[in-house]
Amino acid sequence: MNDDEKYLFDLTGYLVIRDALTPEEVARCKAGIDHHIDQLKEMDRSLSGGSKALAGTSHRKDIGGMLAWERPWCEPFRELLVHPRTKPYLDTILGESYRLDHGPGLIAMEEGTEGGTLHGGGVERPNFSEAYFFKYGRIYTGLTVIEFMLADEGPGEGGLAVIPGSHKAELPCPHSMKLYEKYQEHVVEVHAKAGDAVIFTETLTHGTLPWKGKHQRRALLYKFSPGFQAYSAGSHQISYPDYIEDMTPEQRAVMEAPHIRR
């Protein structure tokens, strides 16, 4: 993560890492999803919060559990835990020995699928697990998202949207803005190609614009935390899942419960 990228991430709360994945890596992820396509389910509830600007004709579809899929289907998803193109960013803003907090999960949207209200923001969730601050010459973030794009998200198509700089906001986001009904000029529709990765702090106010693309939207979300910290109960909630035993030492380290690493 170079100095320009650190400046831009600190300024805006997000960064697009271009060509983070090769076309082959994208294809392997898509093949795994296609192989498990019967598990891709439309949500049974709306995420649009009653907003007219976010309304659509269907709900988004989700699928998860990729890390536990049988080989070879789990492999490309496990590789993204410690990927050479994204790990340096996580090491820099979360500290080395970051951990997977929850996910991965795929968001799929067809043309006409509704959007989701803007959420996040330090004031709305004043909880240290989602903190963002700069101290001792470095960025500190809590829960941090890497969204790997498996399909293009072009201008006017909708999908991921953010309010740049909102991770530092000291006042709550107006309700009408969260519904995307007012102040749309301050909401940025993020444009990315398949293979790009968008990294953002969960403290950044973000959401989903209705999908207008002709093709199916496919965005794969991983949520990471500093190694000593947790937002969700994570995969260790009940017992240590068997599939973790089968991972490489580097992958297993990312799956560990929160603790101070020495």
Ligand SMILES: O=C(O)CCC(=O)C(=O)O
């Ligand atoms: O649609 C997106 O990319 C953002 C999704 C999101 O904000 C969420 O799942 O919490």
